[in-house]
Every structure is written in structure tokens, then in C-alpha cells.
Amino acid sequence: MIRMSLRQFRIQALVGAFLLVLAAIYLVRLGGDIRAVRDTSQLPSQYGQTMLFLAAGFGLVPALVGAFWGAPLIARELETGTHRLVWNQSVPRRRWLAVKLTVLGLASMAVAGTLSALLTWAAVPVDQVAGDRFSAILFGARGVAPIGYAVFGFTLGAVTGLLVRRTLPAMAMVFLAVIAVQVAVPNLLRPNYMPAERVTVSMSADTINQARALGSITGGPVVKGVEIPDAWVTNTSRLLTPDGRQLSDAAFNECFNNAPKTGATGRFGDTAVCLGKLDLHVDMAYQPNGRFWPFQWIELALHLGISALLAAVGLWRVQRRVS
Amino acid sequence: METPLVLHAERLTKRYGRRTALTDCDLMIPRGHVVGLVGPNGAGKSTLLQLACGLLAPTAGTLSVLGSRPAANAAHLARVGFVAQDTPVYASFSIADHLRMGAWLNPSWDPALAKRRIAEVGLDPAQKAGRLSGGQRAQLALAIAAAKRPELLIFDEPAAALDPLARKGFMRGLVEFVGELGASAVLSSHLLSDVEQVCDYLVVLCDSRIQIAGPVRDLLASHHRIAGDPARMAAAVEVIWAERGRALVRGDAAARDGAAARDAEPVTLEELVLAYMSRAAGAGAVPRASAAVAR
Numbered sequence: 001m002i003r004m005s006l007r008q009f010r011i012q013a014l015v016g017a018f019l020l021v022l023a024a025i026y027l028v029r030l031g032g033d034i035r036a037v038r039d040t041s042q043l044p045s046q047y048g049q050t051m052l053f054l055a056a057g058f059g060l061v062p063a064l065v066g067a068f069w070g071a072p073l074i075a076r077e078l079e080t081g082t083h084r085l086v087w088n089q090s091v092p093r094r095r096w097l098a099v100k101l102t103v104l105g106l107a108s109m110a111v112a113g114t115l116s117a118l119l120t121w122a123a124v125p126v127d128q129v130a131g132d133r134f135s136a137i138l139f140g141a142r143g144v145a146p147i148g149y150a151v152f153g154f155t156l157g158a159v160t161g162l163l164v165r166r167t168l169p170a171m172a173m174v175f176l177a178v179i180a181v182q183v184a185v186p187n188l189l190r191p192n193y194m195p196a197e198r199v200t201v202s203m204s205a206d207t208i209n210q211a212r213a214l215g216s217i218t219g220g221p222v223v224k225g226v227e228i229p230d231a232w233v234t235n236t237s238r239l240l241t242p243d244g245r246q247l248s249d250a251a252f253n254e255c256f257n258n259a260p261k262t263g264a265t266g267r268f269g270d271t272a273v274c275l276g277k278l279d280l281h282v283d284m285a286y287q288p289n290g291r292f293w294p295f296q297w298i299e300l301a302l303h304l305g306i307s308a309l310l311a312a313v314g315l316w317r318v319q320r321r322v323s
Numbered sequence: 324m325e326t327p328l329v330l331h332a333e334r335l336t337k338r339y340g341r342r343t344a345l346t347d348c349d350l351m352i353p354r355g356h357v358v359g360l361v362g363p364n365g366a367g368k369s370t371l372l373q374l375a376c377g378l379l380a381p382t383a384g385t386l387s388v389l390g391s392r393p394a395a396n397a398a399h400l401a402r403v404g405f406v407a408q409d410t411p412v413y414a415s416f417s418i419a420d421h422l423r424m425g426a427w428l429n430p431s432w433d434p435a436l437a438k439r440r441i442a443e444v445g446l447d448p449a450q451k452a453g454r455l456s457g458g459q460r461a462q463l464a465l466a467i468a469a470a471k472r473p474e475l476l477i478f479d480e481p482a483a484a485l486d487p488l489a490r491k492g493f494m495r496g497l498v499e500f501v502g503e504l505g506a507s508a509v510l511s512s513h514l515l516s517d518v519e520q521v522c523d524y525l526v527v528l529c530d531s532r533i534q535i536a537g538p539v540r541d542l543l544a545s546h547h548r549i550a551g552d553p554a555r556m557a558a559a560v561e562v563i564w565a566e567r568g569r570a571l572v573r574g575d576a577a578a579r580d581g582a583a584a585r586d587a588e589p590v591t592l593e594e595l596v597l598a599y600m601s602r603a604a605g606a607g608a609v610p611r612a613s614a615a616v617a618r
Contacts, residue, residue: 001427001428003427004424004427004428007416007420007423007424008413011415080411080413081407081411082411082412082413084405084407084411085407085411085412085413085464086424087377087378087394088378088394088400088403088404088405088407088468089424089425089428089429090397090400090401090428090429090430090431091400091428092394092396092397092400093394095397320380
């Protein structure tokens, strides 16, 4: 049954291997280029954008694996009726599915593991200087977590194909679902793997000027992108007054629109000075960078666990009723 | 050690949602026959065969094949060969790939048998299965099912989509395999001519129910065509279907001794099947039964 799985997987495997080789060549060259930079302090400004771009592209790997390796695996058999041929050979249906899931699941892990190892290696000098590999986007493109994503994407694809029974709809559904999960996990799940550390940061004019943005489209006394050294900030409260209440929109807008002219030169100029005088603070939650590897393993285990559940659903379903 | 029964159904029922495909079917088919399963389209033939090879599970009742639950385990799967409707094959696989698949997936695979068969029907092993004609595809599916040397071969409308020549070739192959393997076979068809040629056991399935089942010889011996008014016939004779002053009746001795004895004539298999189908259709079911039986 292993040989049968490999034979059916041949073309997809060749396409995957081809793309993998291309990506590997690029990453090896990137790693070389990065190591050729003499002044390492320049690395974040030179390669920071590339790293974000690569991490975002990396997020497509599990979606592609799910759509092109996972979804057609069973859906195509059901669509073309060949399940009626293969299920009447001397291999029970459950074993048939278990072997297929194992073979292609391992291939997915190998692809994601290789890519992640290369990218992690290439990025080491940049990460050392920037210290931001724990951030929401980069975290998923480093270490062992991507292996979990790929297995999850593949298994979700295979089981969706089994339930939907049609290849193209299953591919589209899986592609979108995996991307949705990739967005949801860093924002909703990952901050809670371990209890967050909390800290209150007073908002002086200087601190405000180090933030990335003030205010939001929907209005409100919001400050965005306040950093804590060596940590991944998972939550920042709105601007709070000394008595712990939220700064009123009116007071915030007053500083935002009609700050007294002082000739301040910071990023937010007079607004920062005006807000700074109000003795404001924010409550922040963060995960220290030391937790990077525990979080990597937790994320891997989580995705492997969900994959195992999905596979169990598939094995139950394939025996119960199909055809 | 071996159960004598190829198929044993007890009150077998299969429903798809609200539609009932099989209702309370009781069936006991002994080994060593080529069984023809006939009935109009939509009668439940395909459902019965897919239940027999484990592609479907019954809603109620039981079905055992060669003495155990269909597709119970690998060993049982090896004992039953199934050729599905429209004979699906892997379009991207060559014929040789299919034979390799058979060898990989079946411990009992007979490579010589498969190769010989492919050569006999003039197929090129290097050819992609997606480019085969319907007849060639059916031959390939037949070779795959037979080369695992099963004790029972099940064919679900194998020849329905084939032209007469391809159908003839397929049927000949089927009979040869059954003989060579010493296997039993069950074959569904709405083409009576196929069944007449190769089957020695008949099951008529109409309107989700088994109408009659038995060895063809016994069925022909126990049914007669009689002229006259069915109402005057002996009580022991069961009228299956009557029209235009003629009736097809069942009841061996009674028919000879009855009032209409002089006129009792033997029936053909076609008349017999049509009579049962007409009766099932007349009983308030699908009135297209006889139209669907094409010769």
C-alpha cells in the first residue's frame, strides 16, 4: 500500500520537490548574502522587510500543501469512482487511508521542516540583531512550528476532501481555511499558551514618540506598537489616566487635533507633548523572548494533536459510509 | 469450514434518506453458480451488489458473503472480486501500473493470469488507462478482479455501456474466468440476453424487492404459459401475470393436472422475467418495468 501511495503521489511529489529545490536555492543564497554583511547593525534595516515578506509567503506553504496534496487525495478517488476499484483490493479501507495519510503527512513534514530549517538558518544573523523572531508573523516561519502547520494543512485537506467528495471545492475551502487558521492562531491562541507577564508603562512624551501609531480608524485613545525589550507584546490597553480610567475621547482628540504649539520634534510632535502632560499609562501583557522554544514546541504539539483528531475523523468516516 | 452460501440476506433493507432501495430482501444463493441479477433500472440491483462488496452498509437486516460480513477484513476482501459499474480505472496509470497495483495490494495476486489476459484481449501494457475504450477498460477491470483469484466475482452492470461486440468479448472473458478460477459469480444486468447466455441462477429484483430467485432450470420447469381464463385455474397454481387470455403461472405438478393442462406450454426465460416485472410494475410501482428490459 505504501508503494501504491507513492505511485499515486508521483506527479504532485515531483512538482513539490521542484518548488522545494527552487526555494532552497534561494534561501541558501539569502543566508550567504546576509552573512556577507559586515556591519551587522545594518541587518534589520536591510533585511527586515525581506524577512516579513518571506514569513508571510511561508504561511502559504501549509495552505498549498493542504490544497494540492491533501484535498485531492481522497476527493479525486471519490470523484472519478476509483475508490470502488481500490477498496475492492485486499486492503481494508482504514488501512488504505492510514497509509496514505502517513506517507503524505511525512512528506509534508519533510518539506516544511526543510524550508523552516533553511529559513531559520538564513535569518540567524538578522534575528540576533533585531530580536523579533518571537513576533506574531516571524514566529511561524522559524523552528519546528511550521512542521505542525504543514501536517495540519495536509490532514485538513485530506479529510475535507473525504467529506466534501469534490476536488475543486475542497481545494478552495482548504486553502482559505488554512490561511484563516494561520491568522487566528497567533492572535487568538498563541498569546495564551503560558500566562502572560503584565507591566504598566507610563506614557511620557518620549515613550509615545517611540510608538508606531496613535489613534485608530474607529477612534479612541489608542497607542500602537509600544515595544518591551526582549519580549513579544501580546496586548496593550488603551491610554489610561492616573485613576485607571480610560482617557476620554474628547481629551484625546483635543491633544490630537489642537495641541498647543511647542515646537517639539518627536514623531508625534506637539500631540506627544500634550498627551505626555496628562500623566497617562497603559497596561501591557507580554511573553518574554525566553519562552520562544517552549512556544515553538507547544505550537507543534497543538497542530499535531489537531491533525491526529482530524485523521481519526477521516478513519471513522471512511469506514462508515462512502460511495 | 466453508459455508455453502455465496450470498445470504435476511430482511436486508437499504434506505437512502427517504428513498428505499431494498426492502426486506431474503436471499440464499449457494456456491458454484453464475447468478444473474435482473430488474429494471432503479430496482436496487446496484445497491444489493455494493452491499455485497461492502461499499455500502445495510440500513437494517443482515447480509453475509461467503459466510462473513462483506469486506470484513483483508482476507475476506481477497476472496471477493468486484467490477464496479462503469468499470473505474486510474486514468493516469498505464495498464502495467494497474497490474502492479494489483500485485501490491493483493497477497493472492496471480501475475501470470493478469498478464496473459491482457495479452489475450490485445491490450498494450504501456498504454494509459485513460485512453482505453469502454470495452478495453472493462477488460482491464475484469483482469484486475480475476487476477486476485477470488472465490466470488461480482459484476455491477459490467457491460451496460459497451457495444455488442465488446459486450460479447467481455461476457466470454467472464465465463472463462469463472471456469478457470472455479469461482462463483454474481452479475447484474438489465440486458436479459447477457443473463440468458451466461447465468444458471436467476434473481429478479423489482421495486426494491426480490420477486423470485432460483436456478434457471428449476424456474423454467416450474413456470408455464397457459391459455384461458386465469380465474378457472387450479388453486395450486399461482398466476404471475395474465393478459389477453394467456397467463404465466407457477406450480409444477398442478399445472399439468389442472383443467388447462393440455395447453400448458414451457416458458422462455425472457417471458418469465417479464411476467415478474410486469406483476411488480402492475402492483402500483414503476410502470416502465417492461420498457426497461431491452433485448
